[in-house]
Amino acid sequence: MNKESDVNSRRGFFKFAGIAGGAVAVASVSRVAMAALPEPVIQTGTDTMAPLVPNTGRPYNPVTTLNGWTLPWRMNQGVKEFHLVAEPVVREMAPGFKAHLWGYNGQSPGPTIEVVEGDRIRIFVTNKLPEHTSVHWHGQRLPNGMDGVSGLTQPAIQPGKTFVYEFIARRPGTFMYHPHADEMTQMAMGMMGFWVTHPKTKNPLIDEVQRDFCFLLNAYDIDPGSYTPKIMTMMDFNLWSWNSRIFPGIDSLNVRLNDKVRIRIGNLTMTNHPIHLHGHEFLVTGTDGGPTPKSTRWYEVTTDIAVGQMRQIEFLADEEGDWAFHCHKSHHTMNAMGHDVPTLIGVDHRDVARKISRLIPDYMVMGERGMADMAEMEMPIPDNTAPMMTGQGPFGSVEMGGMFSVLKVRKEQKTGDYKDPGWFKHPAGTVAHEYTGAIAEPARFKSEGGQSMPRANKNTSDTVVQVRKPSSHSDH
């Protein structure tokens, strides 16, 4: 049947709607249309929808959801009404690689919900999944019966049913939403979304920023050549994503030189992620509990985000360039096939390869000189498989996948313009380059036995460690 053509027709609609712009979309979206909002990835080719400027209710500075969008609402007698539809979706995780996930309103993750501190909110949740679900509003202060834990605080929402949640957004900050029913399956399938509650009045702990980005960390285990995540996986995920996108499918964060930038990140994977920014120092200005007291803030370039946590980082983008921004666990900047491959650096298996290729014509030895070759090789891979490491930069392959993007800081970027400015044009003489002068032999350190406890028996033979790991499972 035609889930695919359904998606395509929605794309067509969205292309059209995209021309009208965000603000108009709020006014014109009826409740029925809201339930059928399309996947915005296709909207303009940049994948990230422009911030949705509110035209009803209290004003605020909207966020930009990386490769995502904000859910429009309807004002009904002072109550902000949203409609979430839990349903199977097709998510393009990177160009040429589609996953069959579960999500909300046409995609995974679901749309970002943005409200203002003190807002009364009513959220209709329609279940179009083949099994029951519920929605937990992660981090919110709310009446116990609105907490969305099926079995504990409410009956589960059965397939075909619609439930209503209603509460007041009591504190400003960064939140998430996700099911609290068959969680292992539903979160492994991509059901989650971001939530931002903006401050009602000027808050001494919440600075005004020019750019405010948000995204969720999520992970999937999808076998090369297949479409559906394996839901029993606990550790060995092979796709590490931001908003269900993997590099080079993750949009860059485009900012103007000297913009104050906030990035909000929530972690709904099964492991922690040390998120690292190049070229700038940031402060953690908010956590799950809201804005951090100023006395607790210090500058750093990496912050670890544990499972279930949210972090807000802030910095002044005062260095021009294309700055890498990524998870610092190197396995999380690889796509499928990144694991279970033995390290073969220094192993010469030309002879073995010759013998095997007589039996298997496409056989290819991987990683004799490191793994960088992998990024350049045109290997035959099954259909619908994300290349392990890709992404062409201005100087060649970036050799990255997974949780990786680029912060682009530009003098020429206009205020409020989120368009990708292209690659940075480095001023002459500011790029690392080959040295072509004479090279002197390095003076090698010669002393031996200088350690505090010298080896007792000098007659035993030395041990040389060969770099060849068995395919042991590393911790992720």
Ligand SMILES: [Cu+2]
């Ligand atoms: Cu990570």
